[in-house]
Amino acid sequence: MSVSLPPxxxxxDRPLDTQMTISFGPQHPSTHGVLRxxxxxxxxxxxxxxxxxxYLHTGMEKLFEYKKWQQxxxxxxxxxxxxxxGNNLAYVMAVEKLLGxxxxxxxxxxxxxxCELQRIASHLVWLGTHALDIGAxxxxxxxFREREKILNLIEAASGGRLTPSYFRIGGLMMDLPPxxxxxxxxxxxxxxxxCDEFDTLLTGNKIFQRRTQGVGxxxxxxxxxxxxxxxxxxxxxxxIDVRRVNPYTGYENYDFVVPVEDGCDxxxxxxxxxxxxxxxxxxxxxxxxxxxxxxxxxxAPKVVLPEREAMKTHMDALIHHFLIIAEGFDVPAGEIYHPxxxxxxxxxxxxxxxxxxxxxxxxxxxxxxxxxxxLPQMAEGEMIADVVAIIGSIDIVLGEIDR
Amino acid sequence: xxxxxxxxxxxENRILRTPKYKTPSPEQVAALQQExxxxxxxxxxxxxEITAIVPRESITAICSHLKTAQGFEFNMLADLCGVDRxxxxxxxxxxxxxxxxxxxxxxxxxxxxxxxxxxxxxxVTSIWRTANWHERETFDLFGVIFDNHPDLRRIxxxxxxxxxxxxxxxxxxxxxxxxxx
Numbered sequence: 001m002s003v004s005l006p007p008x009x010x011x012x013d014r015p016l017d018t019q020m021t022i023s024f025g026p027q028h029p030s031t032h033g034v035l036r037x038x039x040x041x042x043x044x045x046x047x048x049x050x051x052x053x054x055y056l057h058t059g060m061e062k063l064f065e066y067k068k069w070q071q072x073x074x075x076x077x078x079x080x081x082x083x084x085x086g087n088n089l090a091y092v093m094a095v096e097k098l099l100g101x102x103x104x105x106x107x108x109x110x111x112x113x114x115c116e117l118q119r120i121a122s123h124l125v126w127l128g129t130h131a132l133d134i135g136a137x138x139x140x141x142x143x144f145r146e147r148e149k150i151l152n153l154i155e156a157a158s159g160g161r162l163t164p165s166y167f168r169i170g171g172l173m174m175d176l177p178p179x180x181x182x183x184x185x186x187x188x189x190x191x192x193x194x195c196d197e198f199d200t201l202l203t204g205n206k207i208f209q210r211r212t213q214g215v216g217x218x219x220x221x222x223x224x225x226x227x228x229x230x231x232x233x234x235x236x237x238x239x240i241d242v243r244r245v246n247p248y249t250g251y252e253n254y255d256f257v258v259p260v261e262d263g264c265d266x267x268x269x270x271x272x273x274x275x276x277x278x279x280x281x282x283x284x285x286x287x288x289x290x291x292x293x294x295x296x297x298x299x300a301p302k303v304v305l306p307e308r309e310a311m312k313t314h315m316d317a318l319i320h321h322f323l324i325i326a327e328g329f330d331v332p333a334g335e336i337y338h339p340x341x342x343x344x345x346x347x348x349x350x351x352x353x354x355x356x357x358x359x360x361x362x363x364x365x366x367x368x369x370x371x372x373x374x375l376p377q378m379a380e381g382e383m384i385a386d387v388v389a390i391i392g393s394i395d396i397v398l399g400e401i402d403r
Numbered sequence: 404x405x406x407x408x409x410x411x412x413x414x415e416n417r418i419l420r421t422p423k424y425k426t427p428s429p430e431q432v433a434a435l436q437q438e439x440x441x442x443x444x445x446x447x448x449x450x451x452e453i454t455a456i457v458p459r460e461s462i463t464a465i466c467s468h469l470k471t472a473q474g475f476e477f478n479m480l481a482d483l484c485g486v487d488r489x490x491x492x493x494x495x496x497x498x499x500x501x502x503x504x505x506x507x508x509x510x511x512x513x514x515x516x517x518x519x520x521x522x523x524x525x526x527v528t529s530i531w532r533t534a535n536w537h538e539r540e541t542f543d544l545f546g547v548i549f550d551n552h553p554d555l556r557r558i559x560x561x562x563x564x565x566x567x568x569x570x571x572x573x574x575x576x577x578x579x580x581x582x583x584x
Contacts, residue, residue, distance in 0.1 A: 017416075053559065054557075054558060054559040054561070055560065057559040057560065059568060059575075061544075061569060062568055062569055062573075062575060063575070066575055073516060097450055098450065224478050224479050224505055225531060225532050225533065226532055227479055227531065228482055228532030229481075231496065238505060240505050240508075243427075245508035246423055246424055246508065247423055247427060248423060252423075270520075277543050325578070332487060334449050334450055335449075335450075335452075335454070335499075335512075336450055336452070337452065337481075337482065337499075337501050337512060338424075338509070339481065339510075346481060348481055348501065350480050350482065350484050350499065350501070352486055360486070360488075361484075361486045361487070363482075363484040365481065365482035365484070365501075369536065370533055370536070370537075373533060373536040374533075402559060403559075
């Protein structure tokens with residue numbers, strides 16, 4: 001089907017001293033991947049900014065329809081690659097809801113703990129790159145030093161650093177390794193001090209404040225209208241956190257504050273995320289205290305793979321193992337929309353099953369996708385140098401936008 | 404962080420069992436259906452969620468009503484996505500609207516069914532601006548046309564792409580290797 005381009009994509013044929021159209025990205029380092037912006041400039045002021053996405057489109061939603069239910073988990077890792085455990089959780093929980101599976105308490109607590117560690121890691125990448133884009137190089141190294149510790153923890157639990165696939169339908173891939181609690185404890189003890197370091201580096205920094213305050217304003221009404229979620233919405237003064245308003249995996253039992261700032265600008269979104277890291281730290285500490293020995297997999301032999309030892313010694317376990325691997329398992333027909341609070345906002349999974357071993361449709365509502373669509377609203381009328389700050393404050397991951 | 408202690412005041416550490424996935428009560432939706440029979444043909448409750456099936460002519464009317472109506476207040480469109488039921492099914496396409504209320508924190512799904520020969524539905528971009536990109540994505544991947552959309556063109560795939568990739572009769576690897584040159 002041929003689609004005609006709308007007028008704003010035509011090259012504006014006027015002398016250079018009035019307006020000019022430039023292409024920002026897709027190779028620009030501050031676009032965090034392969035985002036391209038078509039920008040019409042008047043001097044240094046942005047008249048129009050039109051995001052152009054799709055450079056990283058790999059047809060993941062199509063791929064889900066050709067994979068068995070449990071094979072889909074590894075695809076979710078590759079969407080928001082800074083928050084893979086959050087993606088795992090959203091998908092896995094939606095399938096569990098369709099199956100009606102009850103998850104053991106230990107598995108739920110570990111899920112909360114790992115997700116919050118992952119949220120801290122994701123925010124650290126945001127902080128490092130956001131500061132780097134604006135010109136503060138040192139912060140980047142501090143952030144990646146801390147993130148490395150979290151990735152080591154995730155690696156210890158799952159074997160993978162960026163693509164853990166740790167959550168499985170019905171529980172976890174396996175229990176935590178011995179000594180894991182101690183390592184988390186060590187991390188928790190040091191992390192508040194690192195947070196203070198970040199604050200020393202940036203929060204009181206006059207240059208950073210001048211670059212972010214009053215830039216990229218989006219009012220609360222506009223933020224809701226554009227569907228913003230996560231820190232972007234809370235930076236506009238609206239207290240919405242899916243962990244609080246539609247709790248899942250037992251988040252209603254944890255004591256944490258939903259940070260809200262009402263500055264509506266880049267600075268407000270910065271402050272929300274900085275406070276969120278400390279809140280996540282609190283949740284991890286609570287989850288660690290709650291960790292009690294117990295099973296980490298649901299009692300559903302037709303869905304959950306048996307233990308290795310049982311498979312070698314019990315005939316029925318061997319049969320179930322073979323059937324799950326070779327044929328998969330059927331999921332009752334129905335449809336589910338399951339939202340979770342990922343590090344960037346509401347990550348919603350829409351799953352439709354027709355009762356077979358493969359999904360009929362899997363759709364991901366990526367928070368970055370929706371948040372990026374509001375970029376023109378925030379950027380138009382600002383200076384071109386501020387676009388870099390605004391993109392950083394939205395915290396986009398192109399893997400999730402393009403899917 | 405002066406207001407942190409104030410916010411933390413009400414949330415002591417206790418086991419809460421709040422309704423997790425909140426929806427409007429089924430009676431509310433039934434009352435709406437009674438009041439405007441042309442808006443909702445059927446409601447389905449499954450897995451704690453409520454789905455209202457809406458004829459495509461009424462989608463803008465029901466959406467603008469739900470956005471402000473007391474008891475609903477769905478001021479945010481959380482998600483919009485298409486579904487292909489398969490080439491032999493009639494109606495073939497579904498468009499799902501997942502609504503969310505930032506004041507009442509509940510959710511509702513509206514569903515529009517579309518025939519393949521006439522896959523047109525009115526755009527809701529004028530009600531929620533976030534629908535813009537969602538509708539472009541659904542158009543790109545399913546070929547559903549959203550009438551009165553301000554800027555309906557492909558968003559993920561290149562403009563000259565042929566076919567709609569998420570349709571069930573589109574092969575997984577496409578028709579031919581795609582080259583950017």
